[in-house]
Amino acid sequence: MYVDQASPQELQSQLVELERQYAAFQASNLNLDLTRGKPSPAQLDLSNGLDGILGGDYRAPDGTDCRNYGGLDGIADAKALFSQVLGVKPSETLIGGNASLTLMFQNVAFAHLFGVRGPETAWSREGKVKFLCPVPGYDRHFGVCKELGIDMIPVAMDENGPVMDEVEAKLKADPLIKGIWCVPRFSNPSGIVYSDEVVARMAQLAKIAGPNFRIFWDNAYAIHALHDGAPELANLMDAARRQGTEDSVLIFGSTSKVTFAGSGLAFLGTSEENLKYFKQHLGMTTIGPDKVNQLRHVKFFGDYQGLLAHMKKHAELLKPRFDAVLEHLQAGLGDSDLGSWTVPEGGYFVSFDARPGLARDIVRLAGELGVKLTPAGATFPYGDDPQDRNIRLAPSFPSLEDINQTMEVFVVCVKLAAVRQKLGQ
């Protein structure tokens, strides 16, 4: 269906048919949810061996009694393993609790309030500071900025990542920009992988933006490919080392989508000097992370190869769900002017762009049928999608059957909204 080429009569007859289909869904009392990037129960089952894996031995290989207090940056074996996910040295790694969002919030808050190198470097002293936010992006990143009163400036993305000409120009023009949010591999929600050139230019941003600027490199899907041969991400820390800009690099990761979403480990990779200052403040808020859970994870995976083998099992469960979403989009909207979408090779999302001005309508229409979609606008700072077109689809959690039902509804809602818009209704 091409609404731009349809006659008013054609549109009118489409409308009748679509409203009939919509009414049929209404009659079936749906209760479906495609909102959050949660692992499915089958994915969680892959890690059920975690509980009990210690067999009563709570000592780390280096002799640390993981049950007791101590060790602000986590156990050595967890650093050795998960530093490989981040692409940094173990000495540049901190292993935290169950939420990388907490590590991100702390890094923003500490830099803002206490400074990256003591109080005189606090961002808040410089005035109303700002972050660059490549869009579409992750709503919880935007939430951190909003909470701390940091202004957000959207930056366009293309298939290579953030448009670096725009990023560099904005940094040159405004010294109050102190950070940029990035999900560099299988980006949330677009699924793209930053190109080598984008990574190389990222490593040079501190030369424009100054020593207190930080790249928040949320590599949440670092090892979350849907198939072999998916694009790799260049190593940001290596690139920064070549430029002498390691201090600008804050890399985050977690096992939230590796083991248990709510009971995994979060990690931070950054320069040793950054870690030193971060830990000074972290130590005011906690005695240290849960080392027992770190030991469980180390024993469960054994080594990096074990971790990667585990991720293949996730891919086997996720791939059919992504395929289902993409098949419905292709079958229902492929030959149309009603929207475009990404075909991700990893991560947790499919990003759909409707015709401008329709995202809210589509989400509302689906919602009224009992089909929950991520709120329109959520992928933009302040919830403001200026073209009102982006919708994030998250197929990991529901069953295949639920995904199929949801996507049938979705396609009808996309069409119905477009026809109504075109008819001026």
Place this chain on the structure above:
Amino acid sequence: MYVDQASPQELQSQLVELERQYAAFQASNLNLDLTRGKPSPAQLDLSNGLDGILGGDYRAPDGTDCRNYGGLDGIADAKALFSQVLGVKPSETLIGGNASLTLMFQNVAFAHLFGVRGPETAWSREGKVKFLCPVPGYDRHFGVCKELGIDMIPVAMDENGPVMDEVEAKLKADPLIKGIWCVPRFSNPSGIVYSDEVVARMAQLAKIAGPNFRIFWDNAYAIHALHDGAPELANLMDAARRQGTEDSVLIFGSTSKVTFAGSGLAFLGTSEENLKYFKQHLGMTTIGPDKVNQLRHVKFFGDYQGLLAHMKKHAELLKPRFDAVLEHLQAGLGDSDLGSWTVPEGGYFVSFDARPGLARDIVRLAGELGVKLTPAGATFPYGDDPQDRNIRLAPSFPSLEDINQTMEVFVVCVKLAAVRQKLGQ
């Protein structure tokens, strides 16, 4: 030995004898540590059953899949159990991660920066705010204030708790006082239990200090008696309910000294309205706590009686260590004018007051023998013990043998410092 009544000759001969004893310790190359309130390995062993207790079933009794995301305030069964430790309703309870210090820091930081009821109630808007700090107290409480730039005002304690006349007078005189730090049962370090009258007057402080004032009631040793029949603590929330001051109450607890120090649960008890606002900000920093570990704890204890029975086993391990400390103090310093100490019925510490001006000397003398004591001054805001006399002794972690050795050294150092002071050396 009474140095105030000793002749110069007597002091001189004491000095010779004490220096001989000190030199003998020097020869034995000690390496002892009585600094931190850490559980001993034997105490930790009591909870070794935690790992594996789930037997592959990660569902909470209410059906929650504890492995996945969700539930900012913890699982219902953990609230039901641990609210009884706090003395509040389950609906007034939040179960967090492994550190109550984190919950305390967040409560201070959120109130200071974001407000207790929205931005216009942020403490930071009122000016340079202050906390009352009953002394001697807990250094990590003081660390939170220091980190956030909150001034600290020491308040005297007696055997009933903080001197409430002083507390109330200070609050009347200064509306910028927004909080008070309390360890109400088996106080850190004095071991005293706040009297019923002190608790009742605490519940009325908000009537003097206004709606944004908060009592930080760190009930870390709520169920940590060394023997049956130890003094009970009156219920602060019940008292506050009678006064209509529930919003002024923030009660903290944890299982750090119940199960694993580094891998337990922390809890917060406060009014439902406070919880609502707290969670708004907490949700910007995390998706939620580790619910799997909460489920482990619930299954491990079963119910509150199970929890109390478990604490008796801790008491059996701790009591002989406290007795050893007290026996050495009594035998070595009981018939003297060289110091006084508390005889705690629970908690983790013995508080020793030397003759004024000697705490630093004593800690230094012991340190030079390889015996680490908590730094003098640590129990006061800014590390400043105005009389330089308080030393916190923490006997939980070392073996009985190590405690005996340490206390022999301690007694000699107390005597030596006093004799030298008296002789003007």
